[in-house]
Amino acid sequence: MWGRAAARARRRIAGARTASTAAAAEEEKSSCRAVVVPRFGGPEVLEVRQGVPVPDLKPGQVLVRARAVSINPLDLRMRSGYGRSIFEPILPLIIGRDISGEVVATTSSFTIGQEVFGALHPTAIRGTYTDYAILSQDELTPKPSTLTHVEASAIPFAALTAWRALHGSARISEGQRVLVIGGGGDVGQSAVQLAVAAGCSVSATCGTQSIEQVLSLGAEKAIDYTAEDTESAVKGKFDAVLDTIGEPETERVGINVLRRGGHYMTLQGEAAVLADRYGLAVGLPAATAALLKKQMQYRYSHGIGLDLFE
Numbered sequence: 001m002w003g004r005a006a007a008r009a010r011r012r013i014a015g016a017r018t019a020s021t022a023a024a025a026e027e028e029k030s031s032c033r034a035v036v037v038p039r040f041g042g043p044e045v046l047e048v049r050q051g052v053p054v055p056d057l058k059p060g061q062v063l064v065r066a067r068a069v070s071i072n073p074l075d076l077r078m079r080s081g082y083g084r085s086i087f088e089p090i091l092p093l094i095i096g097r098d099i100s101g102e103v104v105a106t107t108s109s110f111t112i113g114q115e116v117f118g119a120l121h122p123t124a125i126r127g128t129y130t131d132y133a134i135l136s137q138d139e140l141t142p143k144p145s146t147l148t149h150v151e152a153s154a155i156p157f158a159a160l161t162a163w164r165a166l167h168g169s170a171r172i173s174e175g176q177r178v179l180v181i182g183g184g185g186d187v188g189q190s191a192v193q194l195a196v197a198a199g200c201s202v203s204a205t206c207g208t209q210s211i212e213q214v215l216s217l218g219a220e221k222a223i224d225y226t227a228e229d230t231e232s233a234v235k236g237k238f239d240a241v242l243d244t245i246g247e248p249e250t251e252r253v254g255i256n257v258l259r260r261g262g263h264y265m266t267l268q269g270e271a272a273v274l275a276d277r278y279g280l281a282v283g284l285p286a287a288t289a290a291l292l293k294k295q296m297q298y299r300y301s302h303g304i305g306l307d308l309f310e
C-alpha cells in the first residue's frame, strides 16, 4: 500500500526527485490508511479508514511515510471538538501533529529515503495519523541515527512550543533564571532541557513522581506542586516563567515571581474556545482583545511582558 501510494505521488509531482524502482512504478494508488475523526467525541469516535486520498504535493512539500507518530494534548482536544468552528465543516478530520518517518516523494531539498522527523503547524488540516503525511520542508529535519522513530516522533511539537517561548519570545541567555510551571509534562521537560542547555539556572514545579526526572534533566530545583507552596519555595526573582498549566493560580504565582522586564509565557489562550462559542468573526477578535488588555495590565502593574503560545 505504501509503495503504491508513493509511486503514484511521485509521478504526479512535476520535477520531484524520484527513486524509481520497477516495483513501485508498477503499483498505482492515490490513497492510504488514516485514523480519522468523523465526528467530535471521545476515543471511541476514532476510525481507521482505508482509501483516504493522498493529495498532490505543492512546491516545497514532502510526502513522509509514517514510521511513528505521537499523541499531543492538542490531538485529544481536536478530537473532542476544540476548534470546531474551523474543523467541523471539514470533517472527517485526520488529526496528529508529530511524525517520524521516511521521505517518499518531495519537491524540496530532502532526498527520497531520507529519515526525517517534524511537526505540522497547529492549524494544518490534514494531520499525521496516516500512512502518508504531507509536511512542508520547514516543518521537517533529518532524524539523528541515535534516535528511534518512536523517540523522534515524541519530540517536535512539544519541544518547538518550548523553543518558541524561551528563545523566540523571552530570548533567554546564559546566567538567567527560568521557572517552568508544569516541568514534568512534555512541554515542561523540553523547556527545562532547553533552558539548561542555554546556561540558565532552572527551577520547575511538577508532581511528586516527576521530581527526580526534572532534576535529572538539569533543573536546580524541583518543587512538588502537590505538597509545597511554589511562591515560598522559590527564592528571588526570575527572568522568564513558562507556565504550561495556565490556571489562574499558576498565572498569579508566575507573575509575582518575575523581575521587572521579565517574560511570562502561557500556553492557555482563549481563541479557539471563544471562536467555538461565538463564531470565528466574533470569537477571534474577542480573544485578541482580551490578550491585549491583559498584556497592557501586566506591563503597567508589574512591568513584565506576557506572551501566549496556544
Ligand SMILES: NC(=O)c1ccc[n+]([C@@H]2O[C@H](COP(=O)([O-])OP(=O)(O)OC[C@H]3O[C@@H](n4cnc5c(N)ncnc54)[C@H](OP(=O)(O)O)[C@@H]3O)[C@@H](O)[C@H]2O)c1
Residues within 6 Å of the ligand: 072, 073, 074, 157, 158, 159, 161, 181, 182, 183, 184, 185, 186, 187, 188, 205, 206, 207, 208, 209, 210, 225, 244, 245, 250, 267, 309, 310
Ligand atoms: N504538547 C504540546 O506539544 C503542546 C503544545 C502547545 C500547547 N500545549 C498545551 O500545554 C499544556 C501542557 O502540555 P503538555 O504536553 O506538556 O502536557 P502533559 O505532558 O500532559 O503535562 C502536563 C503536566 O502538568 C503537570 N501539572 C498539572 N497541574 C499542575 C500544577 N498545578 N502545577 C504544576 N504542574 C502541574 C502534570 O504533572 P503531574 O502529572 O506530575 O502531576 C503533568 O506532568 C496543555 O494544555 C497543552 O494543550 C501542549
